[in-house]
Amino acid sequence: MSTPLSYLAGRLQPSARAVRVVCLAALVMSVVIVVTGAAVRLTASGLGCPTWPKCTADTLAPTAAMGIHGVIEFTNRMLTYVLCAAVGAAIIAARCRTPWRRSLTRLGWAQFWIVMSNAVIGGITVLTGLNPYTVAVHLLASMALIWVALVTWERSKEGDGRPEPLVARPLVQLSYVLVALTGCLMAAGTVVTGTGKHSGDSSDVPRIPLDYDRVTQFHADFAFVTVGLTLAMIFVLRAVQAPAPARARARDLLVVLLAQGLIGFVQFFNGSPELLVGAHLLGATLVWVAALRIPLALRVRPELPEAPAAADSAGHTAGLVTAG
Template sequence: MRTPSSLLADRWHPSAVTVRRAAMAALVMSVVIVVTGGAVRLTSSGLGCTTWPRCTGESLTPTPAMGIHGVIEFTNRMLTYVLCAAVGWVTLAARCARPWRRSLTKLGWAQFWLVMSNAVLGGITVLTGLNPYTVALHLIAAMALVWVALQLWERAKEGDGAPQPAVSRPIVQLSYLLVTVIGLLVAVGTLVTGAGHHPGSPGKDGKPVPRIPLDYDRLAQAHADLAFLSFGVVLAVIFVFAAVKAPPAARARARELFVVLLAQGLLGFVQYFTHVPEILVGIHMLGATLVWIAALRIPLALRERPEEPATAVPAQALQNA
């Protein structure tokens, strides 16, 4: 039986440029949803809609009595549909392009399921009254979506040949170590948020929003320590890449990460000593996403994929996809 996507593929054959543009749109929207999700918390609108999937028990949309908080929370929910449209565009574009690159289609579907699972996790977050652990998982899942969206965008610019390392294995492993450290930095940042000053809402049914029962200052210090470690690893990567004459793109991306990480670190110190004002925290969340992207791009620059056409796919597989 033919699937709707296979029928569409008979009539629409987007160019490689269209696929790359669709991949970029999905990546941009994955960043936007992180920032707008942060805006919901920082404006204390996390429970602007009191339930899920409806906004209230009786209404799908916010009521006038809910005020601006209901509008902010509902707007963030609606942006999820924009994200879904972007993910749907890139998935269909990858499926309908000729030759069909199965790897791109799989990455598109991976984005779709991450969006769906994160939407459910967001609903659980609301239903549990903004439990800080589910809030942290919500952000980590959003960062996973950014990771997959970036993978698709980068793969769309490569060929389908087997990846060929451009440097020795220890250099590649060093880049993986860097990504791991940056990932830990982001993860600990979510714990700082969970124990910090912006719970996301005054509370539900008269009960305050729970916080992670760990000392905020110690968590912030651990986050700062990981930031210093990240600086050290980035500097090591920059010097090692120069010594081994790594590909120019990899060296440029390492320098870009250092600049973004430096700006993010300075912003972190300013917001800590100014008692974490909302606007700076919002910018810091955007910065965390950009740091994550900059780190992920480095290992991808240490390989080459020949500009070869995709392997021919059997007609039956094309019909069933």
């Protein structure tokens, strides 16, 4: 049965580089939407549009009476459409590429549904008056989107063959533990956010009823453990002469972790100024990306063998050319 995507596939033929570019664009936009969401919270614009999906009960866009907060919140909502466009471009490029890479198409659709789900979560966040628990879920869903977008981009540079490990299985498992620990670090950060002073609006927004200093210390402890495991990963990768890209990615993770830790300490001891909090959230996305890239560098995916029918067709054509 013909579909709009199959129709486009018959008329478009993006290059492999074009597919990689649009997949990277989707990844970049998934990071941008996190940063702009942080800007909404740090400028106390979370309820700039007090309802959802409209900005007010009667208008889609903010009114002049809502001021700059309405503009900031509405702009962040509109950026969701830019993100959808980037994800849509990745889906179309993957579908139109010959041979059709179904795995990339599925990953693209996974991004789309995460975006749609997170838009609903964002709406619930507004309708519940910036409940800190839904704010945390909103951010974690964004991190899930970054995960899938990163995998999509990395897969666009590989083949579709079965993954072939480049190091021993225990080292691959260690990389998974590092990713899981980094995910716990992200989750602990959302608890810090939920107990902190930047609630997202100037009104009386409820906070998570925990001691801020203790929660921050708990988050810092997770960071110390993550740094320690990253150092262990660096030494082990070097000891076993792992591929250079894997060793480089482990070093990248250490660098962004240390920079993130420095920002976090300065932020804590200076009363959490908005600019540093925003930089810390950007750093969180970079830490997450750096951690996820390590296990992806510990295996390769070769190209699938050419389909027999395609090979026979190519051989027949070559024979005709030779005969001619």
